[in-house]
Amino acid sequence: MTLALVTGASSGLGAEFADQLAARGHDVVLVARSEGRLEEVADRLRVRHGVQAHVLPQDLAEPDAARRVADALAARGLAVDLLVNNAGFGTCGRFEDIDPSREHDEMMVNVVALVDLTHALVPGMLERGSGAVLNVGSTAGYQPGPYFAVYSATKVFVLNFSLALRQEYRGRGIKVTALCPGPVETGFFDAIGTRKAAVGSFTTSEPVVRAALRALDRDRAYVTPGLGNALGAHLNPRRPRTLVAAMAKRVTRKVLEPETGRERVAA
Numbered sequence: 001m002t003l004a005l006v007t008g009a010s011s012g013l014g015a016e017f018a019d020q021l022a023a024r025g026h027d028v029v030l031v032a033r034s035e036g037r038l039e040e041v042a043d044r045l046r047v048r049h050g051v052q053a054h055v056l057p058q059d060l061a062e063p064d065a066a067r068r069v070a071d072a073l074a075a076r077g078l079a080v081d082l083l084v085n086n087a088g089f090g091t092c093g094r095f096e097d098i099d100p101s102r103e104h105d106e107m108m109v110n111v112v113a114l115v116d117l118t119h120a121l122v123p124g125m126l127e128r129g130s131g132a133v134l135n136v137g138s139t140a141g142y143q144p145g146p147y148f149a150v151y152s153a154t155k156v157f158v159l160n161f162s163l164a165l166r167q168e169y170r171g172r173g174i175k176v177t178a179l180c181p182g183p184v185e186t187g188f189f190d191a192i193g194t195r196k197a198a199v200g201s202f203t204t205s206e207p208v209v210r211a212a213l214r215a216l217d218r219d220r221a222y223v224t225p226g227l228g229n230a231l232g233a234h235l236n237p238r239r240p241r242t243l244v245a246a247m248a249k250r251v252t253r254k255v256l257e258p259e260t261g262r263e264r265v266a267a
């Protein structure tokens with residue numbers, strides 16, 4: 001029985017990761033801010049899959065978040081074999097209109113906590129001679145994202161960081177895979193405030209997480225579920241960067257258009 005730590009496990013893709021990993025027999029550590037929702041997920045996993053599920057409430061935007069998580073793991077005597085860096089959120093709109101502190105937190109959660117947690121947990125994996133890291137990026141990470149400038153840049157980071165680490169740990173017992181999904185029906189667009197922020201068609205968490213775990217099993221560098229998403233992922237890096245940014249703007253500027261009512265999902 002191995003232990004998987006999933007960040008952002010209180011909803012969406014993270015809760016689905018926790019469920020599918022528990023179904024495979026992993027014990028799990030669940031990290032997010034919403035303690036009540038984490039407890040609900042943990043109870044469900046214990047009943048459904050008979051695994052141990054540990055709840056670790058933590059705001060990953062705090063600068064010492066990873067150290068706190070590592071300290072809590074050490075206090076409970078838990079050694080993590082699989083780290084799923086899934087927690088994250090997005091922002092969109094004209095750069096000057098977006099709350100700077102929200103984008104600061106976004107970088108802390110999407111990038112800083114992801115790197116810090118990897119630093120905290122990889123040494124133990126190396127000592128034990130095996131382990132895995134699964135980082136959740138996005139199709140937003142395949143090109144610059146006008147009106148999603150910070151979000152897409154965090155996901156560019158996640159992909160390149162994952163690809164680089166994968167090379168460092170090849171042959172050393174640690175797998176590193178990035179999941180880069182297109183739109184998925186989760187709380188993500190509630191948090192962003194509009195479904196216009198979605199580029200591409202929606203799917204559900206179940207097949208996306210299944211594809212991610214399959215890619216990790218096969219030691220794939222990254223996976224982009226969905227044909228249309230995979231096509232963009234394949235083509236965009238082959239085009240001139242400035243052209244890709246201009247093409248992306250034609251698609252993403254729809255977030256600036258007035259809402260018709262249907263798209264807005266949160267005040």
Ligand SMILES: NC(=O)c1ccc[n+]([C@@H]2O[C@H](COP(=O)([O-])OP(=O)(O)OC[C@H]3O[C@@H](n4cnc5c(N)ncnc54)[C@H](OP(=O)(O)O)[C@@H]3O)[C@@H](O)[C@H]2O)c1
Nearest residue numbers: 008010011012013032033034060088138183184186187188
């Ligand atoms: N849904 C999509 O269309 C889509 C597409 C591409 C990539 N992604 C990526 O998928 C990942 C998961 O998102 P999701 O779609 O499952 O959205 P979601 O349902 O909103 O889940 C986001 C998770 O991140 C956690 N989180 C947010 N801020 C946090 C903080 N400060 N500290 C700790 N945890 C925090 C949330 O928990 P609490 O609120 O309880 O803290 C929640 O569990 C993200 O990295 C996102 O960028 C999503």
